[in-house]
Amino acid sequence: LSARGLPARTIEGFLRPLLSALLCDPDLTTSSRCADLALHAFARGRLCLPEGGADVLPELLAAALPPGTVRTGVRVTAVAANRVTTAEHGELTCRGVLLATDARAAAELLPGLRVPSFHPVTVVHHAAPEPPLAEPALLLDADRRGPVAHTAVVSHVDPTRAPVGRFLVSSTVLGPPPDDLDRTVLAHLAELYGTPTDRWEPLAVHHTREAVPAMPPPHDLRRPVRLLSGLYVCGDHRDTSTVQGALHSGRRAAHAVLTDLGITPTHTEDRLPTAA
Numbered sequence: 023l024s025a026r027g028l029p030a031r032t033i034e035g036f037l038r039p040l041l042s043a044l045l046c047d048p049d050l051t052t053s054s055r056c057a058d059l060a061l062h063a064f065a066r067g068r069l070c071l072p073e074g075g076a077d078v079l080p081e082l083l084a085a086a087l088p089p090g091t092v093r094t095g096v097r098v099t100a101v102a103a104n105r106v107t108t109a110e111h112g113e114l115t116c117r118g119v120l121l122a123t124d125a126r127a128a129a130e131l132l133p134g135l136r137v138p139s140f141h142p143v144t145v146v147h148h149a150a151p152e153p154p155l156a157e158p159a160l161l162l163d164a165d166r167r168g169p170v171a172h173t174a175v176v177s178h179v180d181p182t183r184a185p186v187g188r189f190l191v192s193s194t195v196l197g198p199p200p201d202d203l204d205r206t207v208l209a210h211l212a213e214l215y216g217t218p219t220d221r222w223e224p225l226a227v228h229h230t231r232e233a234v235p236a237m238p239p240p241h242d243l244r245r246p247v248r249l250l251s252g253l254y255v256c257g258d259h260r261d262t263s264t265v266q267g268a269l270h271s272g273r274r275a276a277h278a279v280l281t282d283l284g285i286t287p288t289h290t291e292d293r294l295p296t297a298a
């Protein structure tokens with residue numbers, strides 16, 4: 023970024039914390055191609071949250087299918103091109119299998135698939151009696167004086183997520199969380215928002231050790247999704263480590279399945295890879 027002529031103040035004060043947030047990568051070890059994609063997507067589409075929570079997107083996709091097409095809560099223990107073994111429902115035979123799990127589960131079910139390293143992410147939710155910020159903005163920590171990388175009054179974007187009469191503040195800690203997480207996060211939030219946080223109620227802490235597959239260079243944005251005829255794999259670990267990457271790899275895999283079944287896909291494949 024310096025070589026492209028951007029001033030140090032812009033890089034350190036805005037781009038570094040923004041890219042850390044978009045890539046969940048505080049040390050910015052991600053491939054610059056992925057960083058370019060993240061910035062491109064941010065400039066073009068801005069940030070967004072699904073109304074009602076992250077589950078809503080798969081629920082909407084499933085709702086468009088004939089009733090009974092999707093079954094959830096079924097744990098798969100083994101896969102082959104013509105067979106899926108489940109923990110509770112025995113064996114199912116089929117014409118093809120598309121494995122759409124996270125990277126680690128995919129490699130356990132299909133040994134030989136690569137397991138990437140991961141960026142850990144901790145998300146801390148608080149209920150505040152008053153909103154500490156008037157706008158639905160993502161507040162970035164450029165000074166790195168505490169554990170919070172970025173934070174937002176999420177109920178300004180999606181009021182359905184907040185407890186009645188209060189405001190939901192969701193904050194993200196990147197990297198391994200500190201031991202005294204609750205105290206240090208509240209103190210850092212008071213500094214970031216410039217307001218006391220002692221009346222904020224902690225609602226939940228979600229720590230995901232293997233949250234986001236790392237994308238060090240050289241990162242292949244289009245890992246193969248067709249392993250052999252009848253056996254396919256998709257997910258963020260085949261593309262970019264984002265919701266868009268997961269969706270994009272899913273579309274690539276769907277095309278491969280249809281092609282192998284001799285069916286012409288009705289949608290043309292998007293040639294542009296995307297990132298968060």
Ligand SMILES: Cc1cc2nc3c(=O)[nH]c(=O)nc-3n(C[C@H](O)[C@H](O)[C@H](O)COP(=O)(O)OP(=O)(O)OC[C@H]3O[C@@H](n4cnc5c(N)ncnc54)[C@H](O)[C@@H]3O)c2cc1C
Binds near residue numbers: 098127143233298
């Ligand atoms: C805290 C956090 C914050 C994030 N923030 C963002 C963000 O702001 N923007 C963004 O773009 N991305 C973000 N991500 C990344 C994003 O969530 C993932 O990239 C995306 O969910 C990957 O989708 P996926 O379908 O590949 O895998 P997943 O969403 O992991 O889905 C895999 C599914 O497979 C199921 N599964 C696993 N094993 C089995 C088995 N044996 N049998 C049956 N089912 C199984 C799992 O239960 C899961 O439902 C974030 C991730 C985390 C953890």
